[in-house]
Amino acid sequence: MPIDAAKALAAEPRTGEIAWTPKDVLLYHLGIGAGLPATDPDELRYTLESRLHVLPSFATVAGAGSPGVISGLSMPGVEVDLARVLHGGQALQVHRPIPATGTATATSRIAAVYDKGKAAVLVLRTEVADAEGPLWTNDAQIFVRGEGGWGGERGPSTRLEAPAGQPDRTVERAVRADQALLYRLSGDWNPLHADPEFAKLAGFERPILHGLCTYGMTLKAVVDTLLGGDVTRVRSYATRFAGVVYPGETLRIRMWRQEQEQEQEQETAVRVAVSAVDRDDAPVLADTIVQHT
Secondary structure (H helix, E strand, O other), X not given: OOEOHHHHHHOOOEEEEEEEOHHHHHHHHHHOOOOOOOOOHXXXXXXXXXXXXXXXXXXXXXXXXXXXXXXXXOOXXXXXXXXXXXXXXXXXXEOXXXXXXXXXXXXXXXXXXXXXXXXXXXXXXEEEEEOOEEXXXXXXXXXXXXXXXXXXXXXXXXXXOOOOOOOOEEEEEEOOOOHHHHHHHHOOOOHHHOOHHHHHHOOOOOOOOOHHHHHHHHHHHHHHHHOOOOHHHEEEEEEEEOOOOOOOOEEEEEEEEEEEEOOOOEEEEEEEEEEEHHHOOEEEEEEEEEEEO
């Protein structure tokens, strides 16, 4: 069997050093559409080094995007065909604000392997810490078609009940025609997002936008719209990738405020649904939740 769950779970974690500078943060912010209008004070928080705030989703590319989903496919016990692999979801927990300049240690391991019957799901967990302690934890859900059915644990359902009522806010964000070309400079060089011929071989009419670019665009919209532009209020952010986005399309981002009682403090959440306006609101991100203070 290409996936040996016991071997994957028992493997030693992989540890490596990562580093980033304000230039990396600025490039990431531009890649997710920051800077429009260019002189807007709210946008300058993302695009000017003298007042730079780091959007937490930068954690998905810090250190040039490595370790990432692809590295999970080279873990012990995992031998799969890349053509069968989908990035199924992403969950980020932020332990404290991310500095604009940093050097840290990233430790990655397969935290779970689930048998979904016709597919397997690997959870690649990356924990990042610097000299002052933990910074963030990233969980990438890797969906591998045709690799289930061995009788393993099915795992928890990630599907959430749809938010009730009308959204509190709805915004639209245009995806520039060249956005995938810019975003890939942050570390994801998959030709699926740039090469038309490769995209056709993969079954798409043209290159598609990186799912993590949509992920970043969505978090920025939530922070700017409901959190007063304060990136430090984000505690966690999780989503399921439900569909593709083509550069040049427009995203419709719907947001619902929710209250949640925690043991020690009042923590609130925003439920989010993202769709492609140009394709009759085809789902793009689903089961999306941003928890914040």
